[in-house]
Amino acid sequence: MVVRARASVGTDKVEAMAARAGERVPGPSPRTRAAIARRLAAASGQMTTAAVGEMEARHPWFSELSAEERSWITLVAQAGIDGFVRWFSEPEDEGRGAGIGVFGTAPRALARAITLQQTVELVRTTIDSVETQLHEVMPRGDRGHLQIAITQYSREVAFGAAEVYARAAELRGAWDARLEALVVDSVLRGDTDETVLSRASTLGWRSTQSVAVVIGPADDSGAARPLEEVRRLARNRDLDVLAAVQGDRLVVVLGGVVLVDQDAAVTQATHLVGAYGPGAIVVGPVVEHLVDASRSARGALSGLRAAVAWPGAPRPVGSEDLLPERALAGDGHARRALAMDVHGPLAAVNGDLLETLTAFLDSGSSMEATARALFVHPNTVRYRLKRVQQVTGFSPTDPREAYVLRIALTLGRLQR
Template structure:
């Protein structure tokens, strides 16, 4: 098999002397080729015309550098693989952010089309087959170089976005949210001006970045904004969307990507009105995450509100006050014997008949009062888990009442 140089069969190339002669003839018309290329870009691509003069001049430099690079490569005494990275090095990095990869491919295609047309018009007939074969190989390398540049830019942008997202999440969770943090969150795609919820769970053991992107995809499909970051052994997710204010909506959304977390409890904080208020949801979610080990049978995910007893026992003052003020006090203020009925019912082994005898009322009266307790507090005394929460609320209410 004939020797090759990165796809070129050397035996098919003319001699170095012949290539040098063709190269000199080609070099004499590179200026005209560059001018014709820019004119063709203006005729073909409306988006090119809409660019400002600075960006059009950069693209002109790239086209000219590409044509000159082809001439230089073709004229080398010893043919080697064309080095096309220098072609794009003639333009600043800003150009890669101004035009897309698809637009860059269009420019490369237009440039090659014009060069091939110019070869047929201005070069001697004997030179044309050789130059057409060479430009075909050179254009392929040029396209690969463009793809490599954009791939590197995407990697750098992805890495920068991940670092920025981690900083934003950390600031939000620590309660240091200001206008600058909100602005950075907006650049990361956060558009919610209303309800936010914090979800905390164990970080996945492998590929946490992929887990975060998978969660982002699931949240986007659910119509929610999402920010996420790994903090030590925890994965913290912030969800945003007006519908999260609905009861259990956040837990239902989290259930769709809960398997992206590592093994262990996943706790959903309470909804708050704005991203600025996210520390309150964070505090409850982190407290629940620390205390969840005391309730291994808890659902996954579990609302931080459902972990109030465990959080209170683990030292969470907010949980203790919530049990006392949100459950005990409403019962005490509701009257109608609800508080006494609850105490008696729990003290008599959750037996309706035993409580009725102790209270000297009919069993149906006890049943009615138990339903009222559920309406007032949201917890049903006949449910074992709810009864545990109510018992804790009674104890803390007695301790914390003024």
């Protein structure tokens, strides 16, 4: 008697360990199993009613769901209990994936109606209720086998719930990526209407001012995921971001109060360089709203095409810093900007500034040669050159800025 009792205890321990490991343990004979399954099926309706009642008692949010959503959950609970009956009655079935069928009875909308955490709570409540009912409505001789079986089956249901929500998240992520690509494409095409703004808001865009577009080569090495990297880096700097890969280009739309001007936008874009491939990265001018972002995109695209003409350009570089190259490449906006914003103010002040600047550039940037050509003192030349910098924002004594001034003078004369 003692030996038999010890053997029984050892068997229980082995069965419990196997159940925890997710393995199917040797159960009753097929005839006994079929008999237990029939008794279990007869009690399935009572178990479902008890499980739904337990959900209402344990979880206050369950009562706040609509009648339709509660009916979906009831269907899932009923499918889970019926699935357990079928699963128990088929000893040759390993039960892999049994939990997927449980959630197949509910529409996809259920995954949006309740969270994954709430689903876990409902699964736990249903399993607890079923275990309680097994001890109340099933004969004592059936309870041991059913206890092991429900432990194994609940594991499959848990994995099934995780897979359902993983698939839903994957589909939602794919849809968001397509929607974001559509918004970025609309920005590039200059088609940013109310529909595009609504889509951007759905994607989390909040900025109502200060928007800039950054365009550069996409990283095709496969070593990084550029879109995820851009979003992570932008979030770290409290910037709104929309990003998409279009062919061999990575287009990023940035928004935030810190983008006060193009210099600030270039500074922020510096932190995103790691997401781009090798090559020039151009930051468009800062505009006031997402509706106007196409203007920033136009400047960035023009600068990207012309950036090859300035091998020593910083990375990233502002599109306004590429005005000479853009003008030579045929960009009408750049030509007008140089003629009106650089040459125009000089011509409006007085003729001495234009004359002095022309003489300075023609003399190889020599103060003394310029003074001799104009019959003035070198200090007068220095004063006038400082005035040129104050009026235009470009210093004639800096080689790069002197090049900008030279192109502006030429375009201004042509326009006049």
